[in-house]
Amino acid sequence: MRIINNRYIIDKMIRKDQVEETYTIKDSWSKDAIYHMRMLDSNKDKETIEYYLEEFIQIAQIKHKNLLSSNDFGIVETINLKKTDNTKYYVVSEYTDWTLLKIQDVTKDLKHRLHLLLDIISLIDYLHFRGITYRVLCPSHIFYSKEKGIKLMNLSVSLTKPITSFNDGFDENFLAPEVLMNNSDFELNSDKYSIGMIIKYLLHDCPLSDSGDHYTYIEDLNLSSTQKEFFDDIINDLTKSMPANRKLSLREIINDIIRVFNLNYSYDLVRERDTLFFNTPIVGLNREINEILATDWKIGKDINYYKGIVIRGGSGLGKTKLLQEASFRLRMRCRTVYNINCSKVFNKQNITKFFNKITEKTPDNVIAKYKDDLSSLIALMTDDYDNYQLNDRLRFFNRISNFFNEISKDNKFYIIIEDFEKTNSIFIQFFDFLIRNIDKNQIFFLLSYNEISRKSDEVSETIYNLAKNLYITFIDLKPLSLDDTGRYIKDVLGIPFIPYNFVTSIYNESKGIPGYISLIIKDLYDREQLYVGENGLWEIRNTDRLKLNIPSNINDALLNQLKRYEDSYLEVIKYLSIFNIKTIKEVILDMVDFDEKKLDAILKDLVKERFLEESIGDLGYYYSLTSEELKRYLYLNMPEDMKLEFHAKAADI
Structure with missing residues (x-):
């Protein structure tokens, strides 16, 4: 048994040759779960490593039920607690034992195949919302389970795998011409071509030999002539050779498939996309x-x-x-x-x-x-x-x-x-x-x-x-420029575009200070001035700077966020404000007047909302306030009798 960095336990070797080295592993920080680890050589995989250094933090934040997640990227420092001689890196991602998509394994049930198709299109539509093109959408990157559906290969592989690594011509049939030419200027429309080919693969009798404007569909699927014409039009649009000519909206395609085939397929765009991402790449530094x-x-x-x-x-x-x-x-x-x-x-x-x-x-x-x-x-x-x-x-x-x-x-x-x-x-x-x-x-x-x-x-x-x-x-260090403020806001919202007047409003109020920008966005989000609409896009109730009611300073922004919590949340935060060091959970539990189950829920919420920082130490989980400004403000404005009471409680523990 080998242990990487005193954390990852090698379970089984998947592959080790000149092409790649991969394993299934267990993470000692989590219970029972199996993960996938790919080793990277500092010379052979230099370009991939350089890409991860810049982009992995973004890749790891993209989560979707139909996408294998990318979890961790790092350098191998020790094996079995001994320092390594060779420089190697690793990527840890979600593992699945599902098989790669093969059409002969998929039941000839129309609704089943359409649900698979809708899952794929929904995922690609979400990635487009995040500004990402899934450039190698093909069967060898799709994992299939008859009972559970499909999952696409994690982005840490799909965004870095060379096109030349495909060892036969089958997968190449699914890739857009500009992708096969290895053109670095991919467009969001590039994976639309692949969706058109996936439709043919799932529904056509001879998917890779069909050509022209009308196609031969699998007879057992019992498509009507109207339904065939419906898919003919979609395929013809998505598989046009020029990316700019692939004009159909993926969201419209999803809704039309549901309508034409009367499917019970539900999705919630607000729930899928209503997330702020504060763990962003560095901007302006x-x-x-x-x-x-x-x-x-x-x-x-x-x-x-x-x-x-x-x-x-x-x-x-x-x-x-x-x-x-x-x-x-x-x-x-x-x-x-x-x-x-x-x-x-x-x-x-x-x-x-x-x-x-x-x-x-x-x-x-x-x-x-x-x-x-x-x-x-x-x-x-x-x-x-x-x-x-x-x-x-x-x-x-x-x-x-x-x-x-x-x-x-x-x-x-x-x-x-x-x-x-x-x-x-x-x-x-x-x-x-x-x-x-x-x-x-x-x-x-x-x-x-x-x-x-x-x-x-x-x-x-x-x-x-x-x-x-x-x-x-x-x-x-200096404040961010207007352009960098826009980049930072786009990273926090997880989207490729943001209205200029909104960026200008935030910039003018924050003076380009990143910490204040984060608090302003969080405050607008908490007050539902900034929200994801039913159409799945971020919306702003009023882009007029004078009507945005942006907090006048950092403390106001923090206090606005705290107002939506019940008293027990504020009680935990106030207790933590009296400590100058990270505080173990058991100490907090001894100070509050509610049980451990409720405290765990409160701590989980406050960590998620970035009020608290959580770390693991020798005695368990430790917590501290993320914002020194909030800590200082709460303590200075705390009544003296409350300070004495809190310090007395802490001294008795």
Whole structure:
């Protein structure tokens, strides 16, 4: 048995040859489910890997009952807890044991075949709504079950599989001419051609040899002459050689098939499409990401001058998003990355966990050498550090600097420090000593820093002096442009187009601050100003900026969202606002006045609505407020007697 990254358990090999390497796997983070894993070679699959780096976050969010989902993309770091020598990547997707669609396996029942056809067209129509063309719609990408229907191959395969990989001419019959020519300028109409051919495949007697304007249908299906003419017209339109001439609307085709054949086929476009997607690709930060990756290249060549980059910017500008993307990109380059969040880290358990992560890959003899020093440093950072003399502090700092230099000789790594402005004095002193004394181009720091939110002048003075002495440099974040605001809104709504005047209204109110844009969209959605109509399209009740009633600031937007929840939801949020660290579920349960089942439902809703952040730790599930603005606002406006009551409850647990 092999375990990938201490998470994915190899179940069975599906295929391993020069073409591909695939397995069925189990995910230790979920119960019983079987998934599909495809391995990617860093050389042979370079283009696919580059595509996933940019687009997989979008692909993974596209869910539909007739589409196999794409779940995870990453780099193989360990196999059976041992670091790998070769650079390999993986893609995890939904697994099915259904068979590939073969016409001889499909029962000759007209309604059954029409339901299969409607499922395919409905899925493609949804993908068009999301701005995606399913360019290789053919039988080898359709899985079939007589009892359950059809599912199409996941997008992580269908959007990257080379056309030249089809080993016979059968599937090519279903692909549009522009797809076969490998033209990169696909249109949404390209997969309409494939739908026309799928109709022939399901209904015609000789589907691939039929030509002309009228076709021979399977006799056992008992189509009337009117019904045959109906499908003749659809096929002739969808299979025209020029994409622009395929004019029929997929939604109209669905409705017409239901009407002509009097089918009991239901669908709910609002339920299917009424979703906001806040886990979007980075927008407006490509220059900043490229600067970090260029620094990584310089570090590899040992020509980098600085020891750290400070990401500066106000609240909501995307500092966390940039650090998350940088961490992901660096890991995909086989770099080791450690993360620490200064707004949540300073209790003994969390800072111990941070150092444990660093020592996981450290040789035993090195750990033994510095074990006492690490324990002393943790105590120094989390206890009353005034009890430690300056010489003791410097001695600990020097020993830990030696430790970092020793472990980085054979393994360069990054330390990402989030919310540096919220750290305590002893960590500032430790960081200042460390960055001055570590070897250049062995350890590199990435920090986020908000000058306005700093807890003390000490942190700003430290940043200033390090920059003055050329230990660090800066990346300053700015608000999004109007164009990038439009791109971001389109990503959140999951659509390829948005009205210009709506984008302008949001931009003018938000000043291009991504965090505020998200809150405005969420607020408009909650108040049903922004909604999915019965036609399955996003609609805006009034695009006049003056009548949109957009919240005047971030706090107003957050409070508007909270108004629609019952008191128990707000109670949980208020309890969490008193904690400076992530809080385990059992602690929350001890504080509230309702049972665990209700708490689980509330936590699930609040995580889904992005009020809470959920993570897994040694003691189970931890929760914290996603928005520092909301946390600060609630706590500052909480009556003093309520604060005392909440803190007393927390102290008794």
